[in-house]
Amino acid sequence: MSLRKHKETPSYTATQNACKMCTPLGATLVFQGIEGCVPLLHGSQGCSTYMRRYLISHFKEPVDIASSNFTEETAVFGGGANLKLAIENVARQYAPSMIGIATTCLSETIGDDVQLILNSMDNTIQGTALVHVSTPSYTGTHVDGFHGAVAAVVDRFNPVGKRIVYRPKKMKKINLFPGMLSNEDLRHLKDIFEEFHTPVTILPDYSERLEGPSWQEYQAIQKGGTPISAIEKMNVAVNSMEFGAVLALTAEMGLETAGDILHKRFGIPCTRLPIPIGVKATDHFLDTLSRISGRPVPERYRKEKWRLVDAYVDGNKYVSKKRALIYGEEDFVVAMAGFLAEVGIIPVLCASGGKSKTFKQALEQTLPDTLIDQVIIQNDMDFTCMEETAAAMPDDQKPELIIGNSKGYAMARRLNIPLVRVGFPIHDRVGGARILHVGYKGALQLFDTIVNTILTAKQTESKIGYSYM
Incomplete structure (x- = not known):
């Protein structure tokens, strides 16, 4: 009687709590x-x-x-x-x-x-x-x-061959494709363009439609949003700006973006920038906007920048060399990693459910050379794998802070690491749509939140507690 050779069946691992949505x-x-x-x-x-x-x-x-x-x-x-x-x-x-x-x-x-x-x-x-x-x-x-x-x-x-005769002369209109940001981010970006006295068409703009006033009467369709008449005139802008370091690299590999369509059909230059979170990225955005619009950076933003830098100095002793896990959309993770690096926090684990082939490259271009070797980069990840990776890290490398949306709460709870909620979706707190991430003001609010989260964790863990920093 012949013995059948045993054939090993590879284990199958299903996605558990995906770090993405449909x-x-x-x-x-x-x-x-x-x-x-x-x-x-x-x-x-x-x-x-x-x-x-x-x-x-x-x-x-x-x-x-x-x-x-x-x-x-x-x-x-x-x-x-x-x-x-x-x-x-x-x-x-x-x-x-x-x-x-x-x-x-x-x-x-x-x-x-x-x-x-x-x-x-x-x-x-x-x-x-x-x-x-x-x-x-x-x-x-x-x-x-x-x-x-x-x-x-x-x-x-904006079909092929369409071109409106009118072209703005005194006012240089710009198209802005900001990506998936919060309502407060979109409102702040509109304020920035207004301060530059530069007309802008933002697509999409759900900041009013998804955060409007209470109704006295039912509205079948909420007010707000980018008017179609404005979208139809995107082909007369002087420039299109797109946010996203991963998006920019993916576009170089062949992805056709909205900016590409307008460039190919109407010759409108497309400028791609990282999401402006933190000093360095916001500097880049404002300097670029100044160059395109032909207008100087308003003084108010110089003051906001130096208030932010002063806050970095004030809180440095609390955040220096702290370690963080960041997760979420790829471009958002890249932007947040750059922000953390400039305040002294090491993003030891950067994870996303995205599957782009440029996530790692974008992080390598964003983070300092002295830091990148300390960072684990994972994409196409779910929260179970993310949690296992964090738990297996040596004690002197484990994250002390988790930064991301509400989907990571269960992971943070099991790891007993404080969670700073940012991005989308935020389901277990109010005001998720009002979190400001971009610009100097956004970085200041994020920095204060991170520092206070670290201080709260220290107070909670202390056997005697304290009421003075």
């Missing part, structure tokens, strides 16, 4: 940042409910997301009829200026030709523009969906 969520947020737009997910009702839950919990505002409502029958025979009916229903009930359509995993997997369906509706229905972006979650993260939606909107409203 791709259509990012696209939905972009559509919320366009005036009069209603997002529509081409897929199952559960996808729409999931996106609404995440956005409502973070922004504490009502969010409507329509759905083409796939069923088992739709999954077999195609969702074209469902999509047409959904568009007609949304147009009739909301009378939106635009319907932003994002495809989910199911509609992408069965191969629905959404653009063909939209073309059959002549791209407009009852005066409503239809914009589609392909967002299967198995190909990326919520940030990929965000950038894809921005590019799709710019492509739709």
Whole structure:
């Protein structure tokens, strides 16, 4: 009798608590940042409910997301009829200026030709523009969906060959594609451009729509967002600015961004910058804006900078050589790592659920050469792997601080390391949408929060406590 040779089966590890959200969520947020737009997910009702839950919990505002409502029958025979009916229903009930359509995993997997369906509706229905972006979650993260939606909107409203005769002369208008920032970040950026006396079109701008006043009467579509009329005039700007070190490197590898579309079609220069968090990155942003606009940096920002530097000096003894774990969207992690390095905190573990091939390169370009060897860089990570990595580090290298969104709370609790909540999503605190990250003011608020978190941890751990620093 012959003995069958035992064949080892490799272990399978499933993703546990992913450090990312679904791709259509990012696209939905972009559509919320366009005036009069209603997002529509081409897929199952559960996808729409999931996106609404995440956005409502973070922004504490009502969010409507329509759905083409796939069923088992739709999954077999195609969702074209469902999509047409959904568009007609949304147009009739909301009378939106635009319907932003994002495809989910199911509609992408069965191969629905959404653009063909939209073309059959002549791209407009009852005066409503239809914009589609392909967002299967198995190909990326919520940030990929965000950038894809921005590019799709710019492509739709700035077609090849279109050029408006009017060109600004005295006022040099700039397009700003800031990426996935907070409401307060967007408001602060608008203030900066206003101080420079430079007109700007920010896409998307959900800062008012997802944080407006209390209603006396129900509003089918909240006020606010980038007007479509402004998007249609993006082809007359003197420059397009895009935030994101990872995005910039990925664009060099072939990703077509909104800035690329405007550059190729209308010759508008595209300037890519890291997210302006901290002194160095904010200096770069303001100096670049000054060069493009032809206007000097306003004195108020020089004062803000030196107040920030003074705060760094005041708090240096509390943060110097502290070790931190940072997680979140790749570009946000890179920007936060640069900020931590300049205040004296070592970002010993930088992690993201993103899958770009440029995350490590962006960090290497951002962090000092003397620091990069002390940093573990992980992408395509979930929180379980992240936690295991942190727990396995030697005691003199383990993080003493965790910086990221609410999804890392359980990890921070088990590791018994204080968590500083930044970015998106923040579900277990109020005011997540009002956290300011960018500019000198944002860095000052972040620095104060980090220092106070460290001091609180020391007081809590102390056997006797103390009330004076």
